[in-house]
Amino acid sequence: MRYIFIFWVLLANISLFSCGVKNTNSSEKENGTSSISLPSWIKKVGSKSTAFKKNSYSVNEFGAIPDGKTLNTIAIQKAIDACSKNGGGVVTFQKGIYLTGSLFIKEGIHFKVDKDVEIRGSQDIKDYKQIDTRIAGIEMKWPAALINVLNQQNIMIDGEGIINGQGKVFWDYYWDLRKQYEPKGLRWIVDYDAQRPRTILISDSKNITLKNLNIQQAGFWTVQVLYSQYITVDGITIRNNIGGHGPSTDGIDIDSSKWILVQNCDIDCNDDNFCLKAGRDWDGLRVNKPTEYVVIRDCIARKGAGLLTLGSETSGSIRHVYASNITGDGTKNGLNIKSASNRGGTVEDVLMENIKMENCNTFIQISMNWNPSYSYSKLPDGYTEENLPEHWKKMLTKVEPVAKGIPHFKNIALRNIHVTKVGKAISVEGMAASTIENITLDNVYIEAETAGRISYSSNWTLRNVSIKTNDGSKVSIENATNVNFSETLWGLKK
Numbered sequence: 222m223r224y225i226f227i228f229w230v231l232l233a234n235i236s237l238f239s240c241g242v243k244n245t246n247s248s249e250k251e252n253g254t255s256s257i258s259l260p261s262w263i264k265k266v267g268s269k270s271t272a273f274k275k276n277s278y279s280v281n282e283f284g285a286i287p288d289g290k291t292l293n294t295i296a297i298q299k300a301i302d303a304c305s306k307n308g309g310g311v312v313t314f315q316k317g318i319y320l321t322g323s324l325f326i327k328e329g330i331h332f333k334v335d336k337d338v339e340i341r342g343s344q345d346i347k348d349y350k351q352i353d354t355r356i357a358g359i360e361m362k363w364p365a366a367l368i369n370v371l372n373q374q375n376i377m378i379d380g381e382g383i384i385n386g387q388g389k390v391f392w393d394y395y396w397d398l399r400k401q402y403e404p405k406g407l408r409w410i411v412d413y414d415a416q417r418p419r420t421i422l423i424s425d426s427k428n429i430t431l432k433n434l435n436i437q438q439a440g441f442w443t444v445q446v447l448y449s450q451y452i453t454v455d456g457i458t459i460r461n462n463i464g465g466h467g468p469s470t471d472g473i474d475i476d477s478s479k480w481i482l483v484q485n486c487d488i489d490c491n492d493d494n495f496c497l498k499a500g501r502d503w504d505g506l507r508v509n510k511p512t513e514y515v516v517i518r519d520c521i522a523r524k525g526a527g528l529l530t531l532g533s534e535t536s537g538s539i540r541h542v543y544a545s546n547i548t549g550d551g552t553k554n555g556l557n558i559k560s561a562s563n564r565g566g567t568v569e570d571v572l573m574e575n576i577k578m579e580n581c582n583t584f585i586q587i588s589m590n591w592n593p594s595y596s597y598s599k600l601p602d603g604y605t606e607e608n609l610p611e612h613w614k615k616m617l618t619k620v621e622p623v624a625k626g627i628p629h630f631k632n633i634a635l636r637n638i639h640v641t642k643v644g645k646a647i648s649v650e651g652m653a654a655s656t657i658e659n660i661t662l663d664n665v666y667i668e669a670e671t672a673g674r675i676s677y678s679s680n681w682t683l684r685n686v687s688i689k690t691n692d693g694s695k696v697s698i699e700n701a702t703n704v705n706f707s708e709t710l711w712g713l714k715k
Contacts, residue, residue: 263543266516267453267482268430271375273331276310278303280319287317289341294322294348304330309375314338314382322348323365323418328373334380334434342367342418342440344390349418355447355476357412358501358534360508361612366422366445370429379432384420388440391417392467406601408594412469413612417441423449432456437463439470443490447476448510454483461490462524471496472525477510477537484516489523493530494552497539502563502598503618505536506625512537517544527557528581529573533591535566535628542571549578556584556635559591560628562652563620567629574636583645584667585635589628589652624654631658638665645669646688647696651677656702662686668714672696679703689714 281287283303284296297312301324304310309329316337322345326332334340343349349364352371356363367386370376395415402411417440423429424447433456436443443459446452454473461470472488475481476498488494499505499512522528528549531539549555555578558568578584590596598616600606606617620626630651640646646669651657657678665686672694675681679702687710688696695711698704 259543260541262514262541263516266451266480266514268428268451271377271428271430273329273377274308274310276304276307277313278310279313279315281315285314285319287315287319289318289320291320292322292343292348293319294324294343297321297324301325301327301330301332314340321367323350323367323369325365325369325371326373326376326378329375332368332376332378334378334382334384336381338380338382340367340382340384342386342388342420344387346391346416346418354422354424355500358498358505358536359413359612359615360504361413361615364416364418366419368421370423370426372425374427374429376426376428377430377432378421379430379434381433381435383435383437385437386418386420386439386443388417388438388461388467388470389464391440392465395468406599409596409598410613410616412595413616417469419443419445421445422447423452425449427451429453430455434458435460437461439467439490441469442471442474444472445474445476446478446481449478451480452478452482454481454486456485457488458486459488459490466491468492472522474498475512475515476534477508477512479511479513479515481515483520484518485520487521487523488525490525492525493527493557494522494525495520495544495547496527496530497542498532498534499537499539499566501534501536502616502626503620504615505534506565506620508537510537512539513541515542517547519546520548522547522549522552524551526553528552528555528576528578530554530557530559531568531571532559533561533564533596535560535564535568538566539568540570544573544576546575549576549581551580552578553582554584554586555581555640556586556633558587558630558633560589561591561593561596562589562628563597563626564628565620565626567631569630569632571633572636573634574638576635576638576640578640579642581640581643583648583673584638584640584643584669585647585649587630587649587651587657589630589650589655627652627655629655633659634661634663635665636661636663638662638667640666641668643667643669645671645673646690647673647675649675649678653677653700674699675704676700681705683709686710687712
């Protein structure tokens, strides 16, 4: 049977949850999509225009040597500090390669990494100052990033040069430590003990722009936006799989932050490409800061674990998310929502539309019991809790009452989706204590090896959904209410 799938055509008068997205029935755009009205908050995201002083401060005038060997941390920081002391301006580099440890950008500075300039991160962890921060949902001491914006505002970091984290030495350290920890039953803590530098950290800051940078080989996460607001990440290219496949080398992590715009980015990494987080377990529930009002648009996700990942750190809740016009090629998952039964928080009001993907494992991957050996902390025999590091104690603190740790996922819409060469179309697993509620699939076309499974979920709305599989399977539905795929077009892949 020949199926005709008309892609990018919206049905009239569709209302999608609290996002407030409506079809206006107006004339079609050039791509065939009807003009739609989006929530007003979308126009408010991102950094605001800032006029920087024209004063220029060359790091070379402060002693920086671009030979790729000399450690330039002090010289570059002197240029930054002098620029800040005089009310801001532009910090520049002559052509060459600059080896450095942690740098701290200050208010009113335009930090410019031009073409033919490469900033290389030191491979000695001692060159990254210990700071108070949050890593993977837990507040703790951890090395500063290569480039840091801490408690600042009105900053731009841009240019067509390269920021190279030189992360392989840190990847190797992690894998070695993991070999030691896992046989002891310590998989849950190894990521926190294997201290590795992020490439760029924006923390407790406002009105910051990252633009047109080429970032490579992050030692850990590439760009983390933490406890911040009105941030723009625009035109960033990330290549973390050069020279290997670094563990936990996420692309862009939005962490308990709001009013964030990510656009025109191209990410090849070895973990989540675009990821939203909001704290983990007892410590994340204590902090209780949401990630909200986030727009991700006009991007490319290549190798990585998730084109759009929400979690696994969900404790402070993640809401008001709009992702549009994203292409995935070789990305493990499309929409990837993950948490655990001790994490808590709510993921809600998510609209993902105009997505094209191929060569992925699972398109919709949703789990409330993600990666148990990592997600659940248990102290093995032979350890005394009183003598443990502080971050171990935080990880071991039980969430009470137990119900506080149960996550909730609801009000999620996917529209105008075209996915081919995928292993599994759908894998959705809620919990008896928390069903996954109110999912809309609208104009969704998937070609997969197998259809997949839905359990502990309720109230799905399907419009113009077509799923073709190699094995002829249909989506298995268990412990679900009002989840009906009867009008779905099924068929064998050609």
